[in-house]
Amino acid sequence: MSRATATEDVPLSQRIAESPRPALLWVLVLAALVAVEFGALATALLDVLATLLDEAPLGDPGVGGLEAAANAATELPTLLSREVIPNQGYRTSANGPWTGTFLGLEPKHAWLLRVTLVYAYAFAFLGWLLYGYQVFRKHYRYADWTPRDDILARLRTHRWGQFGLVVVVSFFVLAIFAPALGPTTVEQNIQDPYSNEIQYFDEDTGSVTTVLVGQANIQSASDGAGASNVQPWEYDDFGRFHPFGTLPTPGKDLFTFIAAGSRISLFIALTAISLASIIAAGFGLLTAYYKGLADLAVVVTSDSVQSVPPLILLLLVAVAFRGHWLQTIYNGALLIALAFAFTYWPALWRAVRGPAFQIAEREWIDAARSYGQRPRATMRKHMLPYIAGYLIIYASLSIGGIIIATAALAFLGLGITAPTPEWGRAIDMGQRLVATDAGHVSLIPGILIVLVVTGFNALGDGVRDALDPQSEASGGSGDEIAAASGGGG
Amino acid sequence: MSRWSYFAKRLVLSVPVLLFGTSLVFIIIRLGPIDPVSAILGQNPDPRAYNNIAVQLGLQTPGGEPVPIWRQYIDYMTDLLTFDLGQSWVIKPSTGVYSIIASRAPQTIWLGFWSVLIALFIGIPLGFYAGLNPNTWSDYTASFGGIVWRAMPNFWLAVILVSVLSQSENFLFGFDWQSFVTETNVVTSPSLGFLTDPGQFVANPGPTFEEFVAATKQILPAALVLGSASMGNEMRIGRTAVLETINSDYVETAKAKGLPPRSIVWKHVFRNALIPLVPIITAEAFVLIGGSVLVETVFAINGIGKLFYEAILNGDIPLVGSLTFFFIILTLSLNILQDFLYTVIDPRVGYESD
Numbered sequence: 001m002s003r004a005t006a007t008e009d010v011p012l013s014q015r016i017a018e019s020p021r022p023a024l025l026w027v028l029v030l031a032a033l034v035a036v037e038f039g040a041l042a043t044a045l046l047d048v049l050a051t052l053l054d055e056a057p058l059g060d061p062g063v064g065g066l067e068a069a070a071n072a073a074t075e076l077p078t079l080l081s082r083e084v085i086p087n088q089g090y091r092t093s094a095n096g097p098w099t100g101t102f103l104g105l106e107p108k109h110a111w112l113l114r115v116t117l118v119y120a121y122a123f124a125f126l127g128w129l130l131y132g133y134q135v136f137r138k139h140y141r142y143a144d145w146t147p148r149d150d151i152l153a154r155l156r157t158h159r160w161g162q163f164g165l166v167v168v169v170s171f172f173v174l175a176i177f178a179p180a181l182g183p184t185t186v187e188q189n190i191q192d193p194y195s196n197e198i199q200y201f202d203e204d205t206g207s208v209t210t211v212l213v214g215q216a217n218i219q220s221a222s223d224g225a226g227a228s229n230v231q232p233w234e235y236d237d238f239g240r241f242h243p244f245g246t247l248p249t250p251g252k253d254l255f256t257f258i259a260a261g262s263r264i265s266l267f268i269a270l271t272a273i274s275l276a277s278i279i280a281a282g283f284g285l286l287t288a289y290y291k292g293l294a295d296l297a298v299v300v301t302s303d304s305v306q307s308v309p310p311l312i313l314l315l316l317v318a319v320a321f322r323g324h325w326l327q328t329i330y331n332g333a334l335l336i337a338l339a340f341a342f343t344y345w346p347a348l349w350r351a352v353r354g355p356a357f358q359i360a361e362r363e364w365i366d367a368a369r370s371y372g373q374r375p376r377a378t379m380r381k382h383m384l385p386y387i388a389g390y391l392i393i394y395a396s397l398s399i400g401g402i403i404i405a406t407a408a409l410a411f412l413g414l415g416i417t418a419p420t421p422e423w424g425r426a427i428d429m430g431q432r433l434v435a436t437d438a439g440h441v442s443l444i445p446g447i448l449i450v451l452v453v454t455g456f457n458a459l460g461d462g463v464r465d466a467l468d469p470q471s472e473a474s475g476g477s478g479d480e481i482a483a484a485s486g487g488g489g
Numbered sequence: 490m491s492r493w494s495y496f497a498k499r500l501v502l503s504v505p506v507l508l509f510g511t512s513l514v515f516i517i518i519r520l521g522p523i524d525p526v527s528a529i530l531g532q533n534p535d536p537r538a539y540n541n542i543a544v545q546l547g548l549q550t551p552g553g554e555p556v557p558i559w560r561q562y563i564d565y566m567t568d569l570l571t572f573d574l575g576q577s578w579v580i581k582p583s584t585g586v587y588s589i590i591a592s593r594a595p596q597t598i599w600l601g602f603w604s605v606l607i608a609l610f611i612g613i614p615l616g617f618y619a620g621l622n623p624n625t626w627s628d629y630t631a632s633f634g635g636i637v638w639r640a641m642p643n644f645w646l647a648v649i650l651v652s653v654l655s656q657s658e659n660f661l662f663g664f665d666w667q668s669f670v671t672e673t674n675v676v677t678s679p680s681l682g683f684l685t686d687p688g689q690f691v692a693n694p695g696p697t698f699e700e701f702v703a704a705t706k707q708i709l710p711a712a713l714v715l716g717s718a719s720m721g722n723e724m725r726i727g728r729t730a731v732l733e734t735i736n737s738d739y740v741e742t743a744k745a746k747g748l749p750p751r752s753i754v755w756k757h758v759f760r761n762a763l764i765p766l767v768p769i770i771t772a773e774a775f776v777l778i779g780g781s782v783l784v785e786t787v788f789a790i791n792g793i794g795k796l797f798y799e800a801i802l803n804g805d806i807p808l809v810g811s812l813t814f815f816f817i818i819l820t821l822s823l824n825i826l827q828d829f830l831y832t833v834i835d836p837r838v839g840y841e842s843d
Contacts, residue, residue, distance in 0.1 A: 300502065304509030307817045307824075311779035312797065316514070316813065319801045320521035404642045408783055411644050412798065427645055431787075434652030435659070446645035453640040 015140045022139045026132050033125055039078035040180070046073055080118050080180055087111035087183055090208055090239050091201040098239075100199075107241040108233075111183050118180055122173040154466040161462015167455025174259055175266040182256035183241055190252050190260070190419060193217050200238040211238065214250065221251030224436030232440050245440045248429050258445060261421035268333050269402045272340035273395045279341070280348035284387055285379040288356035289365075302346035310343045314405065318414040331420040336409065340402050351394040352387045359386045389467045397460035400453030407449055423449060492832045499828045503821050508566075510817045515565050518810050520558070528804030529578045542578070546807060569814045579805035580796070586811045590793065595681045597792035599704065600785070601777045603712035604719075608773060612720035613766065616727025617759065623732055632728065639721025643780050647714045647787035651675055654710055671703045678791040679704035711788040715780050719773035726769050730762035737761075764835050771827035778816055 016023045034041060046069050078084065087110035089100030102110040137149070155161055174181060182189075188196040193214035200216070202209040220236035222229040222245055230236045230246040232254075244254035283302075287295040308316075317339040321327050326335045359365065360383065368378045409415030410424030418425065423445040430441025518525065526543050527534060543549040547564045548556055556564075568575065574586035581589055612635075619631040654675045657666035667673060681704055683689050689697040734740060735758055743753045781794030789795075793812070800808040 300505045300509060303502070303506040303824075304513060307506055307510040307820045308513065308813060309775055309779040309816055309820065311782060312813060312816055315782070315798070315801050316517050316809065317521075319804075319809075320517050320523045322523070324522040400640065407642060408644055412783070412786065414801075424644075427648060431648050432652075434649055435656045439652075442645070442648055446642065446649070449642055449645065450637060450640045454637060457636065457640065 012140060019139060022135045026128075026135050029128050029131070033121070033128060036079035037121070039073060040081065042073035080114065080121055080177070082114070082180055082185070085110060085114040085117070087114060087241065088198065090199045092208060093201065094203055094206070096201075107183070107235070107239065111241055111243065115181055118177045119170070119173060122169065122177070126169060151466045155462060158462045158465055160458050161465065164455045164458025164460070164462055167451060168459050171262060171452050171455065172266065175262040178259040178263045182253070182259045183243060184253050184256050186256060186260045186421070188213055189217070189256050190421065193250070193252070198238060198240070200240075216240070217246070217251035218249060219251070220246050221249040222246045222433070222438035222441055223248050224433040224438040229437040231437065232444065244444050245438075247426065247441055248433065248438065254426065254441065254444060257421040257426060258423065258448065261423045261426070261445075264331070264333050264416055264420065264422060265403050265406055267330065268337045268340065268406050269399050271334070271337035272344060272402050273399050275338070275341035276344040276348050277391050277395050279345040280352055281384065281387065281391055283345075283349050284352040284356040285383055287353065288360040288383065289375055289379055291357075291360075298349065302349055305343065306346045311405065311408065313343050314339050314409060315412070315414060318409060327417075331417050332415060336406060336415050340405070344398060344402070347398065348391065348394050352390050355390050356383065356387050359383050393460055393464045393467065396456055396463060400456040403456075404449060404453060407445075496828055496832045500825060503825060507570075507817065507821055510821075511566060511569055511814055512562075514810055514813045514817075515562060518806050519561060519565070523806065525806035528806050531804075565810075569811070574811040574814070575807050577800070577805055577808040579803040580800055580808060586808060586815075589796065589808070590812075590815065593791060593793050593796050596678060596790050597781055597785070597794060599679065599681055600708055600711055600715060600781060600790060600792060601774070603705070603708050604714075604716035604777060605770070605773060607709075607712050608716035608720040608723055609770070612716075612723030613727050616724035617731050617762065619724070620728040620731025620735070620762070621754070621758075623728075628728075631724065635721045635724040639718050639725075641717060643714055643717065644783040644787060646717055647711070647784050650710050650714060651787060670706060671699065673703050673707050675707075675710065676787075676789045677707060678789060679707040708790075711784050711790060715777060715784045716773070718776055718780075719769065722769050722773075723766060726765055727762065730765045731758060734758045734761045767830050767834060768827060771823050771830070774823045775820060778819060 082088075085102045087101055087107045089098045089107060089110075091097070092099055098104050098106060101107055102113065105113070133152075155165075179185060194212055196213045197210050198213055198216060199208055199210050201207075216236070216238045220228060220230045220238065220240070220242075222231070228251075230242050230251075232245045233243060234245065235241050236246065240253075242253055242255065244258060246252065247254055247257060283298050287298050305313075314336070317335070318332075321335055324335075326338075329335070364382055365378060368382055369375075406415065407422065407424030407427065410422035411428045412424075413428070416422040416425075426445040427442045430438065430443075433439060434442050525546060526539055526548065529542060530538060540549060540553060544551050547561055550556060574590075576586060577584050577589055615631050615635070619628040622628050653660050654666045657664055667675065680700060683697050683701055683704075690701075740753060740757055743757055778794075781792060782798050783794075784790070785792045785795040786798055793815075797809065797812050799805075800812065
């Protein structure tokens with residue numbers, strides 16, 4: 001897009017060197033954004049590296065060194081962490097001041113402050129990206145106008161799509177910053193509640209007492225009957241704040257559970273949809289380029305995959321691979337993601353098949369062929385860019401379906417294994433409690449799923465209208481079916 | 490290509506699809522990591538019982554030699570394609586799959602029937618109404634409601650509905666669902682004697698009719714949940730379809746020649762707007778097959794979906810395989826039905842570039 005005629009074609013680096021100020025400013029903002037979160041970033045990177053090396057049978061020293069580095073990185077300053085803005089503390093006397101929390105604030109307020117900062121940071125990052133595009137457009141791009149500008153301009157007036165974008169970004173932030181967002185940690189509250197202790201002010205004895213997290217959890221579980229229910233936005237008897245209340249016995253914190261669960265849902269959804277998109281794009285290009293027998297073979301294959309209802313196929317895979325090594329990677333998330341990719345590619349391929357066939361009929365494909373360009377290069381350079389838009393639209397429309405189906409599997413007790421948090425399992429735990437004082441256990445995860453799925457659908461609508469303004473006029477009844485619906489689960 | 494040769498082509502194509510789909514199931518349950526015999530017997534099986542079942546499943550020869558996988562595949566395919574579905578091992582030992590399906594199917598059919606009906610009679614009129622009154626508040630309400638309604642996970646909606654209806658007098662301003670019309674429970678299987686024996690309506694009208702009413706009432710909440718996604722889809726597509734047809738030239742012509750609005754709407758708009766709804770209605774059936782697993786589990790309806798789930802949980806792999814084959818057949822029949830309906834309704838089928 002930014003490349004103009006050959007005479008004035010200087011590389012981007014040279015253009016930046018000629019007037020470095022705007023680009024420098026942009027990089028400085030990035031540096032500031034990275035600096036405050038450097039510790040978290042480094043830890044995450046090294047952790048991923050260590051896990052990857054762990055899977056590959058390499059020498060021990062590499063892994064050990066990386067793990068040590070990752071541990072060292074946790075010591076690096078990170079602004080948006082629970083260490084800098086702690087929300088867990090205790091009172092020293094009845095109605096006395098709080099100890100251990102940020103600036104002695106109430107845990108509720110300390111937690112709120114951290115959440116607000118995290119979200120402000122995330123949206124600042126988003127703004128930085130947009131700002132970068134504008135800097136590039138204003139200072140470094142030759143063309144005054146490209147079609148991409150129109151796409152952005154159309155999104156700018158698309159309120160429904162923007163709503164979707166905000167919801168989707170919030171969901172991503174919840175997943176990415178899950179450890180910093182929860183009022184407590186997965187390790188302390190969900191995985192090893194009996195190896196961790198907290199302190200609280202015991203009103204009966206009038207002194208600060210130490211208690212095991214597991215015991216405190218049991219006494220603040222939401223079981224419907226009885227008086228111990230901790231509802232959303234309430235403190236339990238141990239001075240712990242629960243933004244979403246607690247789960248039934250053993251009484252874990254629902255917000256921490258949901259934040260951790262969103263990570264695994266997002267991982268499954270993104271892995272599955274990327275794999276499915278790659279398969280769909282590959283087959284879409286091949287069938288459109290070669291037509292005939294290649295097309296027929298993929299039609300039969302995709303119809304065969306689709307002839308088994310998706311949920312049935314997922315249940316089948318979940319039970320067939322029980323105990324298999326694939327099921328141990330990331331608590332079975334990888335296996336589920338692969339199963340989803342396998343069930344979702346036919347629909348995506350169907351979505352791009354029509355457009356790909358239309359592109360393959362264009363003169364430039366014919367020209368490339370007679371010019372002697374290799375089929376692979378033709379497909380990649382002259383066909384792929386045209387179908388990529390359709391893929392993005394359909395992918396974002398079907399991602400919600402994957403999130404619902406993952407939750408459905410967990411609800412049925414298959415898929416992601418306990419105790420790893422998954423939204424569907426929370427709904428299952430609260431199944432019998434909906435009409436009691438512990439109704440939040442089922443209601444909150446369900447409402448969040450509806451919100452996230454609606455968000456992805458809205459974003460998909462927005463992207464579709466932005467990429468292809470004619471789609472509304474020419475009647476896209478086909479892609480409305482593609483939008484995720486609760487039917488899958 | 491004429492309409493009927495297009496239809497014939499689709500019909501022929503479904504044969505390899507059936508073969509491939511069935512092979513897929515074979516690959517998962519026979520080549521996958523699961524051992525069907527251990528799944529049936531549980532941990533530490535008695536070796537004699539193990540060999541016995543392995544022989545009966547066709548995994549071993551009576552001499553104790555493992556049967557080669559290609560031999561297993563051929564046996565498996567011939568059994569299924571000659572509709573020999575075998576028997577259940579765990580859920581109802583030594584019972585033929587046919588008789589299990591026959592005893593469970595009425596519940597699922599009853600559920601499916603009502604969920605299609607509810608979705609059709611709420612979704613389409615709402616969509617058409619929204620399309621005929623575009624960009625009004627009622628349109629916005631209907632459209633937004635449809636979007637949210639559709640995004641609700643079936644299992645969650647079912648959980649909520651069960652709780653609300655079980656204690657409806659506390660939530661619905663004193664309206665008591667359980668004693669409404671006839672006394673029923675929310676989480677239960679309807680009794681469907683009248684489905685298998687319709688003659689009862691004549692021979693014994695009073696009690697049979699009561700049973701019919703009770704069964705309908707019991708199935709309605711589950712059917713509403715199962716039909717929810719389709720209802721939203723039908724509404725959205727119906728709205729778009731009406732909007733499209735209402736702006737088309739032939740409607741303009743009809744208006745110009747002075748046709749009364751009522752006859753324009755009924756004769757020209759509705760009939761054409763129904764075409765894009767055909768795939769939605771048949772696609773609904775796919776949702777029903779998968780969704781019935783969840784909805785039947787939550788509402789404790791003893792249908793095929795719940796049967797499949799129980800078979801999966803209890804390791805009744807032969808039954809799971811046969812049921813999946815049954816689902817594949819069902820899906821393919823629905824595909825063919827959809828193509829048939831298309832061919833009959835829309836004369837353009839087969840002439841467009843596919």
